[in-house]
Amino acid sequence: MKIAVIGAGYVGLVTGACISEMGHTVHVIDCDPDKIAAIKAGNPPIYEKGLDELLQRNVGRSLFATSDYDTVRDSDLVFICVGTPCRDDGCADLSMVRAASQSIGKILTGCNHAPVVVVKSTVPPGTTECVVRPLVQDAAGRSDIPCAMNPEFLREGRAIRDFFHPDRIVIGSSDIACFDAVASAYQGIDAPVIRTSVPAAEMIKYVSNAFLATKISFSNEIGNICKRIGIDVYEVMKGVGMDTRISPHFLDAGVGFGGSCFPKDVTALITFADSLGEDPLILKAVIKVNENQAVRMLTLLKSRLPMIRGKKIAVLGLAFKDNTDDVRDSRAIPVIAGLVKEGALVAAFDPVANAAMAKIFPDICYCSSAAEALTGAEACLVMTEWPEFSRLEKEFDLMNSRVVIEGRRILSYRDREGVCW
Numbered sequence: 385m386k387i388a389v390i391g392a393g394y395v396g397l398v399t400g401a402c403i404s405e406m407g408h409t410v411h412v413i414d415c416d417p418d419k420i421a422a423i424k425a426g427n428p429p430i431y432e433k434g435l436d437e438l439l440q441r442n443v444g445r446s447l448f449a450t451s452d453y454d455t456v457r458d459s460d461l462v463f464i465c466v467g468t469p470c471r472d473d474g475c476a477d478l479s480m481v482r483a484a485s486q487s488i489g490k491i492l493t494g495c496n497h498a499p500v501v502v503v504k505s506t507v508p509p510g511t512t513e514c515v516v517r518p519l520v521q522d523a524a525g526r527s528d529i530p531c532a533m534n535p536e537f538l539r540e541g542r543a544i545r546d547f548f549h550p551d552r553i554v555i556g557s558s559d560i561a562c563f564d565a566v567a568s569a570y571q572g573i574d575a576p577v578i579r580t581s582v583p584a585a586e587m588i589k590y591v592s593n594a595f596l597a598t599k600i601s602f603s604n605e606i607g608n609i610c611k612r613i614g615i616d617v618y619e620v621m622k623g624v625g626m627d628t629r630i631s632p633h634f635l636d637a638g639v640g641f642g643g644s645c646f647p648k649d650v651t652a653l654i655t656f657a658d659s660l661g662e663d664p665l666i667l668k669a670v671i672k673v674n675e676n677q678a679v680r681m682l683t684l685l686k687s688r689l690p691m692i693r694g695k696k697i698a699v700l701g702l703a704f705k706d707n708t709d710d711v712r713d714s715r716a717i718p719v720i721a722g723l724v725k726e727g728a729l730v731a732a733f734d735p736v737a738n739a740a741m742a743k744i745f746p747d748i749c750y751c752s753s754a755a756e757a758l759t760g761a762e763a764c765l766v767m768t769e770w771p772e773f774s775r776l777e778k779e780f781d782l783m784n785s786r787v788v789i790e791g792r793r794i795l796s797y798r799d800r801e802g803v804c805w
């Protein structure tokens with residue numbers, strides 16, 4: 385098939401590269417010329433394990449990068465993979481989805497052929513049918529352009545594995561031919577493919593993320609209770625998660641969830657529910673518990689090191705999770721902001737995300753190793769579950785005082801304490 389992918393970010397580039405690996409011809413289209421130049425040169429503009437090999441194998445053969453929408457014209461499918469960040473009022477910002485829809489429509493003006501326009505971006509129910517379809521069709525001046533919704537469930541850091549081994553493929557389509565066209569892009573992937581209505585597909589994505597976020601906030605709340613009475617929440621959740629009705633996943637208590645999806649998607653679902661006259665109490669609590677965990681981390685630090693002004697504090701891990709350079713809504717952000725506000729001297733280290741965090745906090749000190757960050761530090765906060773942190777041991781001897789607090793359970797170093805364990 386000929387496939388165009390609009391947006392060469394974490395979702396679009398991984399999707400495009402994986403689909404091209406499957407033998408389809410893919411054009412990824414992005415308005416950022418630096419990203420396009422990097423992809424053309426075979427260099428991923430993001431850190432994602434295995435992506436460089438995929439680009440090197442396929443760029444110039446079955447994978448092409450461009451800023452030009454022209455190739456949409458002869459495509460069979462066009463995936464919209466642009467960002468849908470959170471607006472200040474909590475709604476999903478659909479401006480990039482709107483712009484992409486109009487650009488697709490314009491290029492299809494006067495063209496005999498019509499690709500299926502597939503929304504992969506996470507969008508509120510109703511967006512594909514009430515926003516994307518009319519914008520594409522109005523800009524094209526025609527009413528025969530089919531639209532579908534195909535939400536993405538990949539996890540950054542494991543995105544390529546997730547693409548080839550998904551738990552399910554969800555395709556929202558009111559038309560069987562359109563469903564078949566989208567499903568054929570995934571031919572060869574061994575996973576159940578389910579067909580739903582378009583708004584149900586949109587809702588499945590929000591509800592999946594909201595449920596996972598709820599499990600995390602629930603575990604954190606239980607962790608906070610357990611810590612008060614000296615019970616290890618990880619022992620508790622291990623026993624709880626062995627119940628097959630519950631599953632062991634997403635029960636890791638800690639400093640809370642971050643990233644470009646859970647916080648914004650739960651917030652967008654809350655705002656969407658509010659607009660319908662519903663009061664989503666559980667979802668609101670999920671966000672509140674999550675925000676409190678970062679505050680708890682700082683409170684715990686201050687209880688162990690009452691005076692932090694002018695003290696060197698090592699922050700290990702800046703990405704919102706391991707194996708990515710993505711710092712969007714990382715829990716390290718409110719923690720570093722709190723430390724800076726209190727006058728601490730932050731020495732930060734992340735294996736791949738120093739540069740991304742430097743755009744948010746240009747004035748803190750970035751270190752090239754954990755040992756450098758820990759040298760002379762009065763305290764250490766671990767914010768990301770990078771596996772390499774589990775091997776840190778003698779590096780803690782470099783600290784001035786051994787206050788070591790984990791927001792993720794990753795250290796094997798014994799003399800440490802967790803935010804809620």
Ligand SMILES: NC(=O)c1ccc[n+]([C@@H]2O[C@H](COP(=O)([O-])OP(=O)(O)OC[C@H]3O[C@@H](n4cnc5c(N)ncnc54)[C@H](O)[C@@H]3O)[C@@H](O)[C@H]2O)c1
Nearest residue numbers: 391392393394395414415466467468480483484505506536
């Ligand atoms: N990142 C994830 O783990 C993940 C997982 C599942 C779903 N999603 C959803 O997928 C969507 C994309 O997320 P992402 O993390 O890949 O975003 P991203 O910000 O990494 O990438 C979006 C890309 O779109 C480009 N873009 C924006 N407007 C454009 C336009 N009009 N024309 C061409 N290019 C344009 C940007 O330059 C950027 O490179 C979001 O809706 C997100 O919620 C993300």
